Amino acid sequence: MFDFKQYMKNQQKRVNEKLASLFAQAPQKSRLLSAMHYSLMAGGKRIRPILCISAASAANENDMDVLPTACAIECIHTYSLIHDDLPSMDNDDLRRGNPTCHKAFDEATAILAGDALLTLAFEILSEETLSHTPQVRLEIIRIIANAAGPYGMIEGQMRDIASETKRLSENELEQLHNLKTGALITASVNAGAILAKATEKQQQQLNVYAQNIGLAFQVIDDVLNVKGDPERLGKAVGTDSDLQKNTYPSLIGPDLAEEKARQLVNNAIESLQDFDSRAEPLRAIANYIFQRDH
């Protein structure tokens, strides 16, 4: 019987140790490094790096040396959170109960810490590993840069800001989420698959998995904001409708939104039907996304 909680705990530990080691060789702990460290080690669930690791495991039983890539993706995710929280963007003072980077430090330091985490990610990705050819590493860099760049995550954030003052269609909302969160989630899974030398067919199936959970993740986030239990969620609910945000529950109603999320998760799990028990972590992550507060 696959123990999901234990699996997550083990992988989080691996990821956290590797991330912490990025700062271990630093000649001196500058204010910049302190700010990077502060946000990177602020208790994220490490979903993206674990998806990368789990996709690699699903395709290949060997440890394929995916940890550096997984951690580079977490650096990119963290930079995006730091910049999204800035006063000129979402203007958030708190993240996971702690002051955001620009509150704990200052705005200039937060911008530069984000820039530095993004740059560091590509330095990590450029470093040699034992298991992968330079050709493969370049492909990983291309996939991640493309997903995080002006045709992916950053365009998603642009649209998210613009959407605050207008009403989106369901299709526009889906595009926004696919760019803002889906692209990097998909890149995480695809990178893991490529590092593990998955077959073309496996890569396609894992890609379908990723696209479905990427969107499911966001739909469920919206649903929980309407129907969730604030005590179990650890944060306030109902804040989205207060702000008249574009959400799935407000567009199609909370019940249909929940149904949509269930369908996306089912599609994700179905896309893994040719995989054996090594894909259990990916299946469990899909279920976890749907059930995280139901």
Next chain:
Amino acid sequence: MFDFKQYMKNQQKRVNEKLASLFAQAPQKSRLLSAMHYSLMAGGKRIRPILCISAASAANENDMDVLPTACAIECIHTYSLIHDDLPSMDNDDLRRGNPTCHKAFDEATAILAGDALLTLAFEILSEETLSHTPQVRLEIIRIIANAAGPYGMIEGQMRDIASETKRLSENELEQLHNLKTGALITASVNAGAILAKATEKQQQQLNVYAQNIGLAFQVIDDVLNVKGDPERLGKAVGTDSDLQKNTYPSLIGPDLAEEKARQLVNNAIESLQDFDSRAEPLRAIANYIFQRDH
């Protein structure tokens, strides 16, 4: 006789055409792409990409397909200018006589346009070229990411901000400049040398060249701010001492500062003594740095 002006004009044209082509395939011109394009095509002198191209030419007479790398470096330089100009950093409204990115667009768009140019740079660097092995391309990515990251350019900007409120020693000022501008200039030259398959010895000599002109560039900037002709410079002079900034003229006096710059340029040219006429562009760039407004 080497025609430096014509050479610069030709290379600027090549770089500008390549940079413009980055936007040619865009499915639609989003606000994000418009902001990136605005800052990237705002009339920079393209010193870094031309150094990259010229270093490659100095080591090898073939066209070694260095243009994509040269343009990726210019994307990184432009992103750093956009972020440095932000209200929480240097708070500049004008750059080269035009509104800065956050003035022409808005602050959120400027931050994201900078992020996107940085990310795009690594996507460009990850793309295959005919002349270089994946191994070499990875090494280029590593060199550039390291120079632009938290132990290079970004740390330089942190120190620059911190230095506004304190008096630096000459040594601290030199370290600041080596990080803030020297690191990326050195990476530009080193990347060109590696792409051109320069020998180990040539790489070392070009590295000495780069370190000297990187610092000379900044010392001369400071000197021109004190002694320059505002009409020929196209900008106000004397602004540094108004702001009580840490500069070489204020630390060691304008004459010694000018002498220091001359020495750095001489060192740079001397380091190229084993190179033949193919290093003329590099020699001319060094002289240009010293003479650009004398």
